[in-house]
Amino acid sequence: MKKLLVVLLAVFVVMSFAQLKVALLINGTLGDKSFFDSAARGIKMAEKDLGIKATIIEMGYDQSAWRPTLEDIADQDYDVIIVGTWQMQEILEDVAPMYPEKKFIIFDTTVDYSKGDLDNVYSILYKQNEGSFLAGALAAMITTSGMEKTNPQPIIGFLGGMDIPVINDFLVGYIEGAKYINPNIKVIISYAGAFNDPAKGKELVLAQYRQGADISFNVAGETGIGLLEAAKEMDKWAIGVDSDQALIVEEKDPDMAWHIVTSMMKNVDLSIYRALKLTIEGKCPYGKAEALGIAEKGIGLADNKYYEKIVPKKFRDKIKEIEKLILEGKIKVDTAFGMPREKLDELRNSVRP
Amino acid sequence: MNELVHGILSPQFFYSILRVTTPILFAALAALLSDVAGSTNIGIEGMMLMSAFWGVMVSAWTGSAWIGLLAGVTSSVLLSLALAYFYLNLKTDLVLAGIAFNIFSSGATVFLLYLFTGDKGSSSSLKSYVLPKIDIPLIKDIPVVGDILSGHHVLTYIAFISVFVVQYFIYKTPLGLRLRAVGENPDAAQSVGISVKKIRYISMLLSGLMAGFGGAFLSMGYVSWFARDMTNGRGFIGLAAQALGGHSAFGSMWGSLLFGLAEAASYTLQAIRIPSEFTNMLPFIFTIIALAIYARSKLLQIKKIKEEEKKA
Missing domain, CATH: 3.40.50.2300 (Response regulator)
Structure with missing residues (x-):
C-alpha cells in the first residue's frame, strides 16, 4: 500500500x-x-x-x-x-x-x-541604453541632414515620463549615441512627471520644437502620445518607444505614422x-x-516601411555599423543604473542648448 | 538665458497659455456655476473624463466631430444630473458622491473602452475626429497679436466667450439671481417661494455642461485620442482656479489664466534644463502664493469694514 x-x-x-x-x-x-x-x-x-x-x-x-x-x-x-x-x-x-x-x-x-x-x-x-544609443545616433544624423522637416541647428529632443533610473537609462544612451555622431549636439530634455498625461506631453514637445529641435524621442508611455501629436501638428519628426508605434497608429492616422521615423523597441x-x-x-x-541587449534581441530599432522610406540608406547603414560595433564591444554604452547623480547631471549639462 | 527670453517672449508661448488654460477655464466655470448655488461640484474631473471618452467614441462611429462633441457634453450633463439626484433626492453627502463619481468615471471609461475597442490604455485604434481650429479674419493678419489670438481651437473661443455669458447669466438674469439667492441662503430663498431643489438641479446641469466642453477639448482638440485618466487633475485645478476668483466669472478666468501661465511656463522652462522637479512644482507654488494674497486682501477688507463700523 x-x-x-x-x-x-x-x-x-x-x-x-x-x-x-x-x-x-x-x-x-x-x-x-x-x-x-x-x-x-x-x-x-x-x-x-x-x-x-x-x-x-x-x-x-x-x-x-x-x-x-x-x-x-x-x-x-x-x-x-x-x-x-x-x-x-x-x-x-x-x-x-x-x-x-x-x-x-x-x-x-x-x-x-x-x-x-x-x-x-x-x-x-x-539594455535600453544600447537601443537608445542607436536612436540618439539616428536623431543626430537626421537633425543636420537637411532632410525635409529639419532645420540646420544640431538640436534634438527627449521626452521622459519621470526622472527615474529606467528613463534616464534611455537618456544616457540617447545622449551618448547623439554625441558619437556629432560631439556638438544639443539635447532638449523634458520630463512630464506623469505617464498618463498626453496633453502635457504634447505641450512639452511643442516647446521643444519651438526651441529648435526637429526630432524628439518618446520615453513617456501614454504621455508620449502627445509627442506624436506634436510631431504631426508642427510637422517634425518623432522616435517611438517600447513597441513599433508607427504600426500602432498607421490605421487610425496614416499621416501621423509618417512622422515616426522608427521606434526603439523592448522585446518583452x-x-x-x-x-x-x-x-x-x-x-x-x-x-x-x-x-x-542587441545580442539577445532584447532591444532594437523598428525596421518597418517608414524607417526604410524616411531614413536615407546611408544613415541606415551607419546604424547597422554602430549596432555591430556595440555587439563586438567596440562601443561601450554607459548605463544610468548605479550612475552617480553628479555624473548624470554632468552628461545632461554637456548637451544643454 | 538667451533661450529663456526667446522661449518666454515668443508669440507661441502666449498662444500656448491660452491653449493650456482652456480645459482649466471650462472646469473653473463648471465649479463656479455649481458653487454660486451652494452645491460645489466635486465630480467635474469625472464628468470631463466621461465627455472626453464619449466625444472620441461617437465621433469615431459617426464620422462627425460635432456629433461627438454633442455626445460628450450630453454624457457629462447626464452624469451631473445623476450627481444632483444623489445629492438632492437621496441626500447623500455631496463631496463623497462627487469623489465616487470621479472614481466611477475613471473605471467606467476604461471598461467601456475595452468593451468597444479591446484596448485599455488609449483609443489609438479608433479613427476619431477633432473639432476645427478657427482663424479670425482681420486679427490673424496683425503681426504678433494675430499669432497669439488667432488659429485657436473652436472650444478655446467658446471657453472665453462663456466667461462673459456666465457672468451676464449670474448677475444680470432672474435665474442667475435665484441661483445666487439659493447659494447665499437657501432657507430665505425657500421662504420666498424659490424651489431650492430645482435651482440646484439647474446649476448642476449647467456645471455638467461646462465640464463636458472641457473634457471634449482634451480628447478632440488638444490631442485626438482618449487615454485613460487623461484629465489628470485638471478638474481639480479648475476648482482651485474658481476658488481664487470667488463668485465672479472674470475672477475664474484670471485664476485659470494664472494656472495656464504657470503650466505653460513650466513646459518652456524645462526645455532649457531647469530641473523638472522644480518646473512641475510651479503651478502649485503659484496657487499657494495667489491664495495667500487673496486671503490677505480679504482680511484687510474685513478689517477696514470693521473700523468703519466702529467710527459710525
Whole structure:
C-alpha cells in the first residue's frame, strides 16, 4: 500500500513537472500597446510552442491590490510567476523569500539581490541604453541632414515620463549615441512627471520644437502620445518607444505614422519566451539579473516601411555599423543604473542648448 | 538665458497659455456655476473624463466631430444630473458622491473602452475626429497679436466667450439671481417661494455642461485620442482656479489664466534644463502664493469694514 502511494506520488510529481504552470501578473491592464501586451504575447508564444499552462491576471492600477494578489497567486500551485516594471520590485523582494519553492521572473527592472534570499528570482533587464544609443545616433544624423522637416541647428529632443533610473537609462544612451555622431549636439530634455498625461506631453514637445529641435524621442508611455501629436501638428519628426508605434497608429492616422521615423523597441515578448524556455531546460539563471541587449534581441530599432522610406540608406547603414560595433564591444554604452547623480547631471549639462 | 527670453517672449508661448488654460477655464466655470448655488461640484474631473471618452467614441462611429462633441457634453450633463439626484433626492453627502463619481468615471471609461475597442490604455485604434481650429479674419493678419489670438481651437473661443455669458447669466438674469439667492441662503430663498431643489438641479446641469466642453477639448482638440485618466487633475485645478476668483466669472478666468501661465511656463522652462522637479512644482507654488494674497486682501477688507463700523 505504502509503495503504491509512493509510486502514485512520483507519477503525480512527474506529471505536474511536465507541464509548467505559469502566471503572468500585470500591474495595470492589458491594452497598453506596449509592455504588458508584449508580455502577454510572449506568454501566448510559450503556451503554443513550449506547452506550458499559463494564466494572465490583470491587477489594475490600484497599487494597494498588487501585493495581496501576488501573495494569493504564490499560495496557489503555479511554478513560475512573472511580474514586471519597477513598481513591482519592492513587493517582489518582500514576497519572494516567503515562497522559496516558487520561481519568480521580473522584467524591466531588477530586485536587489544584496537583500538576500532571492535565489528564486530571475530579473530581466533591457539594455535600453544600447537601443537608445542607436536612436540618439539616428536623431543626430537626421537633425543636420537637411532632410525635409529639419532645420540646420544640431538640436534634438527627449521626452521622459519621470526622472527615474529606467528613463534616464534611455537618456544616457540617447545622449551618448547623439554625441558619437556629432560631439556638438544639443539635447532638449523634458520630463512630464506623469505617464498618463498626453496633453502635457504634447505641450512639452511643442516647446521643444519651438526651441529648435526637429526630432524628439518618446520615453513617456501614454504621455508620449502627445509627442506624436506634436510631431504631426508642427510637422517634425518623432522616435517611438517600447513597441513599433508607427504600426500602432498607421490605421487610425496614416499621416501621423509618417512622422515616426522608427521606434526603439523592448522585446518583452521574446525575453519572457526565452526565460521560460531556459526554465524548462533548467538553464535559466534564477538568483541573478540578466541584461538583454542587441545580442539577445532584447532591444532594437523598428525596421518597418517608414524607417526604410524616411531614413536615407546611408544613415541606415551607419546604424547597422554602430549596432555591430556595440555587439563586438567596440562601443561601450554607459548605463544610468548605479550612475552617480553628479555624473548624470554632468552628461545632461554637456548637451544643454 | 538667451533661450529663456526667446522661449518666454515668443508669440507661441502666449498662444500656448491660452491653449493650456482652456480645459482649466471650462472646469473653473463648471465649479463656479455649481458653487454660486451652494452645491460645489466635486465630480467635474469625472464628468470631463466621461465627455472626453464619449466625444472620441461617437465621433469615431459617426464620422462627425460635432456629433461627438454633442455626445460628450450630453454624457457629462447626464452624469451631473445623476450627481444632483444623489445629492438632492437621496441626500447623500455631496463631496463623497462627487469623489465616487470621479472614481466611477475613471473605471467606467476604461471598461467601456475595452468593451468597444479591446484596448485599455488609449483609443489609438479608433479613427476619431477633432473639432476645427478657427482663424479670425482681420486679427490673424496683425503681426504678433494675430499669432497669439488667432488659429485657436473652436472650444478655446467658446471657453472665453462663456466667461462673459456666465457672468451676464449670474448677475444680470432672474435665474442667475435665484441661483445666487439659493447659494447665499437657501432657507430665505425657500421662504420666498424659490424651489431650492430645482435651482440646484439647474446649476448642476449647467456645471455638467461646462465640464463636458472641457473634457471634449482634451480628447478632440488638444490631442485626438482618449487615454485613460487623461484629465489628470485638471478638474481639480479648475476648482482651485474658481476658488481664487470667488463668485465672479472674470475672477475664474484670471485664476485659470494664472494656472495656464504657470503650466505653460513650466513646459518652456524645462526645455532649457531647469530641473523638472522644480518646473512641475510651479503651478502649485503659484496657487499657494495667489491664495495667500487673496486671503490677505480679504482680511484687510474685513478689517477696514470693521473700523468703519466702529467710527459710525
